[in-house]
Amino acid sequence: KQYDVAVLGATGTVGNAIIEILESRSFPVRNLFLLASSHSAGETIHFRDEEITVLDVAEFDFSKVQIGLFSAGDSVSKEYAPKAVAAGCVVIDNTSEFRYEDDVPLVIPEVNAHAIGQYKNRGIIANPNCSTIQMLVALKPIYDAVGIARINVATYQAVSGTGKEAIEELAQQTMGIFNQNPHDPHIYPKQIAFNVLPQIDVFMENGYTREEMKMVWETQKILEDKTVMVNPTAVRVPVFFGHSEAVHIETCKKISAEAATTLLENAPGVAVYDERVPGGYPTPFTEAADNDPVFVGRIREDISHPMGLDLWVVSDNVRKGAALNSVQIAEILIKKYLM
Numbered sequence: 001k002q003y004d005v006a007v008l009g010a011t012g013t014v015g016n017a018i019i020e021i022l023e024s025r026s027f028p029v030r031n032l033f034l035l036a037s038s039h040s041a042g043e044t045i046h047f048r049d050e051e052i053t054v055l056d057v058a059e060f061d062f063s064k065v066q067i068g069l070f071s072a073g074d075s076v077s078k079e080y081a082p083k084a085v086a087a088g089c090v091v092i093d094n095t096s097e098f099r100y101e102d103d104v105p106l107v108i109p110e111v112n113a114h115a116i117g118q119y120k121n122r123g124i125i126a127n128p129n130c131s132t133i134q135m136l137v138a139l140k141p142i143y144d145a146v147g148i149a150r151i152n153v154a155t156y157q158a159v160s161g162t163g164k165e166a167i168e169e170l171a172q173q174t175m176g177i178f179n180q181n182p183h184d185p186h187i188y189p190k191q192i193a194f195n196v197l198p199q200i201d202v203f204m205e206n207g208y209t210r211e212e213m214k215m216v217w218e219t220q221k222i223l224e225d226k227t228v229m230v231n232p233t234a235v236r237v238p239v240f241f242g243h244s245e246a247v248h249i250e251t252c253k254k255i256s257a258e259a260a261t262t263l264l265e266n267a268p269g270v271a272v273y274d275e276r277v278p279g280g281y282p283t284p285f286t287e288a289a290d291n292d293p294v295f296v297g298r299i300r301e302d303i304s305h306p307m308g309l310d311l312w313v314v315s316d317n318v319r320k321g322a323a324l325n326s327v328q329i330a331e332i333l334i335k336k337y338l339m
């Protein structure tokens with residue numbers, strides 16, 4: 001069976017990756033509609049053997065499609081997801097707009113694919129935040145084996161997490177510094193080139209940022225376990241693509257680094273890259289295979305806590321962190337629910 005699919009936010013970083021992955025994974029698309037705001041309408045994007053013209057979402061009739069893959073910002077999903085659902089479309093939403101609503105499933109296929117069946121509640125399936133996805137793909141096998149009481153995590157997030165403009169900004173700032181007199185570089189506190197910024201999204205009352213609280217809320221919702229304590233620090237770093245995370249967990253039962261490594265080597269969506277030699281670990285430059293795995297390295301028992309285990313987790317934030325995860329959800333949706 002084939003499906004008519006809409007990609008909203010088609011001209012964005014994640015939208016472009018969704019289109020590429022729909023093709024590379026041979027998703028059974030009959031008609032593909034590329035949607036964006038009026039100022040992007042008219043552009044063309046290559047898909048399979050044709051150039052498809054981007055349409056203005058404001059003028060689109062969602063009854064033409066069965067599946068919508070949305071990644072155009074919270075406010076755009078807030079406006080158009082209900083309209084698309086009313087027209088009979090199932091929406092897989094990459095924004096945070098619906099993630100925290102009890103009747104909207106929040107899904108990482110390798111972790112809680114069973115939750116996709118709840119799509120009937122609102123016609124919407126939410127895609128988690130990229131930093132949550134890679135962390136839980138890595139932690140799921142350990143959680144299932146020995147339980148996790150607490151997660152301390154520091155993230156090192158690429159600028160592509162905020163889109164094309166941020167990628168351009170890092171490039172411009174970097175070149176700007178190289179072209180300046182190296183003896184008096186003007187480093188500004190909010191500059192990202194050659195800097196690290198311990199703030200992603202806005203500050204909340206409790207002193208954490210919204211990006212950090214997303215990791216708390218989403219971990220507990222996806223694992224269906226409010227006893228898992230999560231303590232994140234989310235940091236923006238001058239990297240174009242690929243989020244890295246230093247993850248320090250306290251398990252409920254003791255697990256050795258060797259046993260954890262064996263679990264991870266057999267876990268879906270995970271690639272272990274862990275040699276205790278120079279370069280024996282993943283970085284944002286690690287070549288991802290075509291299935292865009294979550295890489296795990298630096299696996300070691302925590303010397304400061306009897307139940308502690310430390311991991312280094314790296315993944316492409318645009319692909320597995322958003323686009324691929326959404327397409328994987330769509331694949332399960334058509335295989336099990338929309339036959």
Ligand code: 2RA
Pocket residue numbers: 129130131157158160161162200211317
């Ligand atoms: C970021 N996780 O990295 C957020 C949204 N993609 O900016």
